Amino acid sequence: MFVIIHNTRLYLFHYIWHTSPKQRGPHYRISRPGLPAVDFQKKRHLHCISMKRDVTALLTDALEALGVSPCPHIEIEVPREDSFGDLSSPVAMTMAKALKKAPRKIAEDIVGRLKDNPIFEKIEIAGPGFINFTFTKSYLLSSLQHLLKAEKAFLRENVGEGKKVLVEFVSANPTGPLHIGHARGAAVGNALCNLLAESGFTVDREYYINDAGRQVRLLGLSVYARYQQLTGNEVPFPEDGYRGQYIDDEASALRAERGETYKGISFDICGTEITSWTYSRMLVLIRKDLSRFGVTEFDAWISEKEIFAQGEVANAIETLQQKGFIYQHANALWFRSTAFRDDKDRVVIKSDGEYTYFASDIAYHKNKLxxxxxxxxxxxxxxxxxxxxxxxxxMQAFGYDISQFRVILVQMVNLMKHGEPFQMSKRAGTFVTLSDIIDLVGADTTKFIFLTRKADSHLDFDLDVVTATSAENPVFYVQYANARINSILTNAREKGLEPAQGVDLALLAESAELVLIKKLLTYPMVLENAARSFEPHRITFYLQELAAMFHTYYHNHRVIGEDAALTHARLSLCSAIRIVLSDALGILGVSAPEKM
RNA sequence: GCGCCUGUAGCUCAGACGGAUAGAGCAACUGCCUUCUAAGCAGUGGGUCAGGGGUUCGAAUCCCUUCAGGCGCGCCA
Incomplete structure (x- = not known):
C-alpha cells in the first residue's frame, strides 16, 4: 500500500485502486459544507416551480395536439428586451420546415391553445415568429414563495440524472509550487465540479501525480546538488535542474532533518530517497496552496508511479497488443493511433526499453474508463x-465511445507586470507562485477573475491592474450586495421584525420588484445552461447582473419602513435574493461574506 | 508547412443548438452620502463584430478564404 499524502487525511492508493464507485454505495455524492445535496427524487413531485419547465410542458402539449409527434426539443430563452416578455420561444420558426407552414401561422395555432392558461398575463407573436410569454403577477409571486420555502431545491435542474462524472484537474507536476496557470485550472475545475454536483451528476474529483518521470528525478537531483553544496561538497548543479528559491529551502530542510547523512554519497545511492522525500514535501505544499485557494476536495490523488508498480501500464499495453493496435518498429513499440483519430502513431516503449509518458497515460485513462x-x-x-x-x-482502442470523453482546455494566463509580459519559468526560478498571488490579490478575487472568462479565452493577469483596482473588482460588487442584504436582515431582526407567517408578497408592486423576481426565477435556467455546456463562467455574469439590479433597488426603495406589511414583503424579497447570491457564489467557490 | 484556440467599444471581456434594435465592467466626463453599508446609485459619450466571399426567411454565431496574435506538432515530460 502506498501513502500518497502525508497528512492527517490520508489518501491511500490502495483505496482508490480497489474501490469502485459502485462499492461506495449508490448514494455516494459529494456535498460541500453549507450546501446539502438536493434530493431530486423529491423535487419531481412539485409543480409550478420552474418557469421554463412549465412553459416547456405547455408547449409540448400544444404541439402534440397539433399533431407533432414525437415532440422535438423545445428551445426557451430569456429575451434580451423586457418588451419581448419574460420568456420566449423560437419553436414556431424551427418547426416551420417540418410542418411546411409559415412560422407565424404555427405560432398562432400554438398560442390559440395556450392563451387561456391562467399563468400567462399575455402571449404575443412577434418578429418572424417568436412566441413571447408574459407571466401573471400571481404566478411570479407563487414561484417566489416556492423559492423562499424550498430554497436550494427550487434552484436545481436535474441535468445529470445521476450520471457519474470524473473530473481530473490541476494535476501539476510535483516539482514545485503552483503558479497562476495551475490556479486557473483549479478555479475552473472546482467551479465545474460544484456545478455538476449541484446539477444532478455524481462527481469525483481527481488529481493525477506525475511522480514517475524525469522531471521528478530532476527535482531530486536539484535538491541533492544544493544539499551537497550546503555541506561543502561542490557538485555541479544539473543543467536542466530547478533553480527556484524553494529548492534551496528544501535542501536546507533536508540538511536540518537528516544532517550530513548524504554528504559525499553519490546520487545513484541516495537519489531515490532524496527524490521521494522532496516530492512528498512538494505534494504537501501543493495541497496547502490548493487549500488556501479553497480547492481541497479531491476524492483521489492518483500516483503515476503506483500505476507502474501495480503493473497497470504493462497490462494496458498488453491489452492493446491483443487487440492488434501495437506493433514493433525500429526497436520500439508503437501504438497505432492512426487507426483512430491521430495523425501519427505514438511510441509507448522506447528503443532503450523505457516506457514513454504516453504509456502511463494510456494506463491511467484505461483505469478511469x-x-x-x-x-x-x-x-x-x-x-x-x-x-x-x-x-x-x-479510448476508442479500448472500445469506448469518445463522446464519453471531454477535454476542457484552459487557455494560457499571461502574467503581466507594469503592462509588460512577465515570463515565468520554474526552472529559472522566475515565477510568481499561487501563494504569492493569494497574498497579493486574494483567493476570491483571483477565482472570480478566472471565472469571468470562458476557459478557452486567453487571459491577461496584470498584477498591477488586479491589485490597483481590487477595490473596484467585480467580486466585491457581488459580495457587497450579499453583505448589504445581510445587514438589512440583521437590522430588521434587531428591530423585532421577525419574518411573520403569511407575508403578503402581493405588496411587492413596484416594477423594480417584479423585474427582480423574474431575474431570480431565471437562475435555474442559468445553472442548467452552464451545466450542459460545462461553462461555469455563465454564473459569474448572471451574478453581476443580479447584484446590479439589487443595488439599484436598494438605492431607490427602503426595505425597512413605516408600513410593517410592506416591510415584511420586501424582507422576503431580500431573503430570496440572498439565497440566490450565496448559492451562486458557493458554486463558484467564492465566499459570501456577511459583512464587508 | 500542418493542426488547435483567439480576434466584438479606448482597455478587459460576455453574447445560449443560427433569431428580434450587438451587451457589461473598467477608463473618461457630470451629478448623488443627517435616512437599512458610497466596495453604492443616476446620467453622457463610445461599434465596418479583423477583412472578403458563401449557405438562408434570418449570421458576431455555420462553411470557405485572407490577415493578425497565442499554443502545439520528439523514441521529451
Whole structure:
C-alpha cells in the first residue's frame, strides 16, 4: 500500500485502486459544507416551480395536439428586451420546415391553445415568429414563495440524472509550487465540479501525480546538488535542474532533518530517497496552496508511479497488443493511433526499453474508463491540446465511445507586470507562485477573475491592474450586495421584525420588484445552461447582473419602513435574493461574506 | 508547412443548438452620502463584430478564404 499524502487525511492508493464507485454505495455524492445535496427524487413531485419547465410542458402539449409527434426539443430563452416578455420561444420558426407552414401561422395555432392558461398575463407573436410569454403577477409571486420555502431545491435542474462524472484537474507536476496557470485550472475545475454536483451528476474529483518521470528525478537531483553544496561538497548543479528559491529551502530542510547523512554519497545511492522525500514535501505544499485557494476536495490523488508498480501500464499495453493496435518498429513499440483519430502513431516503449509518458497515460485513462464513469472530463492547459487525438484514440482502442470523453482546455494566463509580459519559468526560478498571488490579490478575487472568462479565452493577469483596482473588482460588487442584504436582515431582526407567517408578497408592486423576481426565477435556467455546456463562467455574469439590479433597488426603495406589511414583503424579497447570491457564489467557490 | 484556440467599444471581456434594435465592467466626463453599508446609485459619450466571399426567411454565431496574435506538432515530460 502506498501513502500518497502525508497528512492527517490520508489518501491511500490502495483505496482508490480497489474501490469502485459502485462499492461506495449508490448514494455516494459529494456535498460541500453549507450546501446539502438536493434530493431530486423529491423535487419531481412539485409543480409550478420552474418557469421554463412549465412553459416547456405547455408547449409540448400544444404541439402534440397539433399533431407533432414525437415532440422535438423545445428551445426557451430569456429575451434580451423586457418588451419581448419574460420568456420566449423560437419553436414556431424551427418547426416551420417540418410542418411546411409559415412560422407565424404555427405560432398562432400554438398560442390559440395556450392563451387561456391562467399563468400567462399575455402571449404575443412577434418578429418572424417568436412566441413571447408574459407571466401573471400571481404566478411570479407563487414561484417566489416556492423559492423562499424550498430554497436550494427550487434552484436545481436535474441535468445529470445521476450520471457519474470524473473530473481530473490541476494535476501539476510535483516539482514545485503552483503558479497562476495551475490556479486557473483549479478555479475552473472546482467551479465545474460544484456545478455538476449541484446539477444532478455524481462527481469525483481527481488529481493525477506525475511522480514517475524525469522531471521528478530532476527535482531530486536539484535538491541533492544544493544539499551537497550546503555541506561543502561542490557538485555541479544539473543543467536542466530547478533553480527556484524553494529548492534551496528544501535542501536546507533536508540538511536540518537528516544532517550530513548524504554528504559525499553519490546520487545513484541516495537519489531515490532524496527524490521521494522532496516530492512528498512538494505534494504537501501543493495541497496547502490548493487549500488556501479553497480547492481541497479531491476524492483521489492518483500516483503515476503506483500505476507502474501495480503493473497497470504493462497490462494496458498488453491489452492493446491483443487487440492488434501495437506493433514493433525500429526497436520500439508503437501504438497505432492512426487507426483512430491521430495523425501519427505514438511510441509507448522506447528503443532503450523505457516506457514513454504516453504509456502511463494510456494506463491511467484505461483505469478511469474501467471504473465505470459515464463521462470523463480532463481539464488541461491549452498547450496540451495536441494530446487530445491520441487520448481519444486510446479510448476508442479500448472500445469506448469518445463522446464519453471531454477535454476542457484552459487557455494560457499571461502574467503581466507594469503592462509588460512577465515570463515565468520554474526552472529559472522566475515565477510568481499561487501563494504569492493569494497574498497579493486574494483567493476570491483571483477565482472570480478566472471565472469571468470562458476557459478557452486567453487571459491577461496584470498584477498591477488586479491589485490597483481590487477595490473596484467585480467580486466585491457581488459580495457587497450579499453583505448589504445581510445587514438589512440583521437590522430588521434587531428591530423585532421577525419574518411573520403569511407575508403578503402581493405588496411587492413596484416594477423594480417584479423585474427582480423574474431575474431570480431565471437562475435555474442559468445553472442548467452552464451545466450542459460545462461553462461555469455563465454564473459569474448572471451574478453581476443580479447584484446590479439589487443595488439599484436598494438605492431607490427602503426595505425597512413605516408600513410593517410592506416591510415584511420586501424582507422576503431580500431573503430570496440572498439565497440566490450565496448559492451562486458557493458554486463558484467564492465566499459570501456577511459583512464587508 | 500542418493542426488547435483567439480576434466584438479606448482597455478587459460576455453574447445560449443560427433569431428580434450587438451587451457589461473598467477608463473618461457630470451629478448623488443627517435616512437599512458610497466596495453604492443616476446620467453622457463610445461599434465596418479583423477583412472578403458563401449557405438562408434570418449570421458576431455555420462553411470557405485572407490577415493578425497565442499554443502545439520528439523514441521529451
Amino acid at each position: 474501467d471504473r465505470g464513469y459515464d463521462t470523463i472530463i480532463d481539464i488541461w492547459g491549452a498547450d496540451h491540446h495536441g494530446y487530445i487525438p491520441r487520448i481519444e484514440s486510446v
